Amino acid sequence: MEPQRKLKIVDIEPTVIPMADSISYQQGSVVSKQLIIKKDTGNVTLFAFDEGQGLSEHTAPFDALVQVLEGEAEVTISKKPYVVKAGEMIIMPANHPHALKAVSKFKMLLVMIRSLTSSGE
Secondary structure, X not given: OOOOOOOOOOOOOXXXXXXXXHOOOOOOOXXXXXXXXXXXXXXXXXXXXXXXXXXXXXXXXXXXXXXXXXXXXXXXXXXXXXXEEOOOEEEXXXXXXXXXXEOOOEEEEEXXXXXXXXXXX
C-alpha cells in the first residue's frame, strides 16, 4: 500500500481569485476567509464587514497591509483615524495599536507578513 501524500502548507497552486466576489456580507457581522495560511511567515485573509461593524483595538508583532476592495473603513492606528476607501490601502506598523470600523459595508484584503526579527526568532 502506497503512503498518502500529505498536503503541505507550502503547496500552493497558481489561482486567479476574484477577491471581492470571494466573500459575502452577513448582516451585523464580520466575515473572514483565509486564502493563504503560513503561520511562520504570515497569512492573507479576506474580510467583509457589515456597516458599523469592526475589530476592536489590538496590536500585532508584525506589519500588516490592508487593501480596501469595496466600501469605506475607518482604520485607527495609534489613536489616529484614517479613512480608507475602495482601491486604497494602508500599512499598519508592527506593535502599534490599531482598530477597524466599517463606515459603510466594506471588504478588505489583509496581508500579514512576519519576518525573522518581528516574530522573535
